Amino acid sequence: MDMCLVSDQEERIPLHLAAMRGHVEVIKELLIAHPGSISRVNLYGDNVLHLCVRYNCLDALKLLVESVNDKDFVNSKDNDGNSILHLAVMLGQTKTIKYLLSIPELKRKANAKNRIGNMTALDVSETCHRDFKCIQIQDIPKAAGVRRSKDLNSPLLPALNDEEAQSARPIIEEQPADLSRFRKWWRYFYLCRWVKHLQSQSNWIDETRGTLMLVATVIATMTFQSGINPPGGVWQQD
Template structure:
């Protein structure tokens, strides 16, 4: 056991090391020597609490020990506005998530600096079991959006988490939600096409509520999903995607009003620019296949 005889500063360091290792016996010893040690966390220079660390690392026993002694820790946020629940959800620690939810289910609705709630982080990593627990705790959290107007469905597409996407779509029988758009007017289908996710595209077009509105246009270029596909890299995959879209009845924006001639190269280059700008704004999640050459 580490030496904790050099005052409160040493006790604090020992507490954080115990949270890293998940050593409950050390926590018990520290509390015997200073019963207020968990109340002094806010006086330290650390931006995370020991609960953040134990939740991030999946130390269930240590997490439960902290929650028994100071349940208010579940409400604390780090420098990015994330609670311990955010971190446990991001890492897929289902049992830790359950413990944190038992302490305070309302933490499901706390958003970080990018307006992401724990459900968003679980969806971005495709943690299906965690998503189920969060939906049981707070079903309405499914409608929350982040800073870019992305809801949990958009994030599943952006991070290519098809199993999580299927679970969420099946959990909510809501046509408006399935067809919801981000701040740039992109539907799930627009995003899947931008990313060249053929399996996701096929799945989305199998959803009757979405297929009925598959010709929807976005706001960044007034484009349908087929328009978007034609601004992307010209390879076999995108030719196949165009075939899939056309077979499902998806049309070009210009063809919704009149049968015009195909766009020129300059027109295609111009139409691709809004998509490039959109993807640059979302640069933390995407590598673009866009090319106009």
């Protein structure tokens, strides 16, 4: 059906929009009507898998991965060279990362580098702020064998014993310009998400303040009325 390939100003087709909203049943019908639409990309090089990750629609992602005949499709990249694993790590989607690394075809190429700093998914995970969730996200690709880009051409090193670990000194390396730009981009992205969170918190505080003021006004009014006209009236002396 030609209608399945009609695109908007960002070159998104109906399958893209259904994936962005996680409409699994709609995705099934669109794939039946036009199976080839799964390979179409939008203006930014995102295919339907990228959009599932960007909008955190894991069920839709699983359906599409199971439906595609080209097993290497899960390793496709956007215009910045990011795979869906790169995006899942950037967005901190723990469940999605675990699922993606369970796919044999993707796990075999989990060390693929993007075009922004030539970074692997593990490199990307190390650009976030050092909080508990960030450390948890780093542990997942490490456990799956994902490596840093600088370590790809070197053999795996044996684990150090306690004496070697104490005597080892950290080596400070200059970061390439692309990596520096990526870190700035990532911090800007994280800052935007944090500002949005603070704005939502601010709206919640304003609504709560208004509710408390209303309750306080009602209580004060009831107390004032009870003082003027107490139940049973005012006792009068003879």
